[in-house]
Amino acid sequence: MTEQPTVLELKNIHKTFGAITAIQDFSLDLKAGEIVALVGDNGAGKSTLIKMISGVYKPTSGEIRLDNEPVAFADASSARSRGIEVVYQDLALADEQPVYMNMFLGRELTKKPFGLLDKEKMRRDSQALVDELDVRIPSASSTIRDLSGGQRQGIAIARATHWASKLILLDEPTAALGVAETARVEELIASLKARNLAILIISHSLDQVFTLSDRICVLRRGEQIGIRNTAETDKNEIVSMITGVH
Template identity: 40%
Template sequence: MTTEIEHAPDTGAGAKVPLIEFKDVGKQYGNIIALKGINLRVHAGEVTCVLGDNGAGKSTLIKTMAGLHQPSEGEVRVDGEVTHLTSPKDALSKGIATVYQDLAVVGLMPVWRNFFLGQELRKGLIKSLDVQAMRATTKEELFKMGIDLPDVDAPISSLSGGQRQCVAIARAIFFGARVLILDEPTAALGVKQSGMVLRYITAAKEQGFGVVFITHNPHHAYMVGDHFVLLNRGRQKMDCTYDEISLDDLTQQMAGGDELETLTHELRR
């Protein structure tokens, strides 16, 4: 069921069409403006990092891109076509999958059950679970991600945080994702486990997937990112490529830029 990633079609100008694109997207909840004027492009074979502090609008952006919420204004385009994503299932049918921080796994269930949770393989006239096929497929798909689990019958809670993240990523890829939206995948992990997840993000990019990496860690973003977008209170404050910004500048912008310099000056007086 794993999909081959097709190269995005070229436009007349020779530029590749984004897998998903936001054009002046905004989202309001009554009088509260959660997002305003968001322009975002996700290309195949690239990692787009969306950075921002708590309350910056990252969660709303994820939910809008995943089809959970519909934008109040602006356009969402998939493969260049204006698209209305009505639900996460609708988004997944168009190749857009979201891996949330809680991973949507059941800790006491085996790894293979979690891999196929809600999309189990069945066989025969009575449609019984095809356990053998699901075990073999889970092991094979994880091995492609560089995880060689000796026992996919082990409860998923016995895996490290990094391994659980990679199970969720491999599951999304297997079920047809072309765009992977990763919600703070390294937030609760140590250095070693974060490194594991960052390697898999790079591997997904090299296989032609478009990756949206939501994070508040500029160091992690700069290690894997090709394109950086900074959100602040629902507004887009920065949009640049890897070649256009240094890690120091990215860190300063993430920390508040001029506001941080003013605070430092006040505290040093």
């Protein structure tokens, strides 16, 4: 079996905010078709790392490489233009708009020559994607506010999938969901591997981490404690790495 190409490399990443060190000497690589889980207690630095990869923050030092090229994103939109998408806990969906307008939020399709919104094509494309990913919603014309938490999360992940060509970052994607909806969203995340995307997921649920991930990276107070192949570790080892208690 040929090894998948490396999509993202973080080398010796360091991030300070004034006198506070948020991340120190962090290195990680992510391959296409791989799910890596980032775990650690609150304040460990997980969200700071996601924000550096997605262009919200700049590393104080260290290097980010995408497809083996050094990158320095000016902002989140420059990271998006390189095929990196983020799904945050709060989803960033427009509640009063239909699904298809959310799918193309900020990237609306227009008709020539007058620049009118091509709502029909956006609706058709959105419907095709939610059908393909098996996101169970009434239709792509449904208004976001009428959907359940799991359906909304499904739309946020579908949107990221539509626009991401390289990497999807998931920040606690099922934190606010019940058991059945969590299972549904986990199925959706697992299906993204087949699309050859690299996926980095932050999760507090070790059950979820062991279900979905290929590797687990542990952070504690901004320091990288270690990386384990999921199949070669167990919850006890990961918990002791997170807490520092053996």
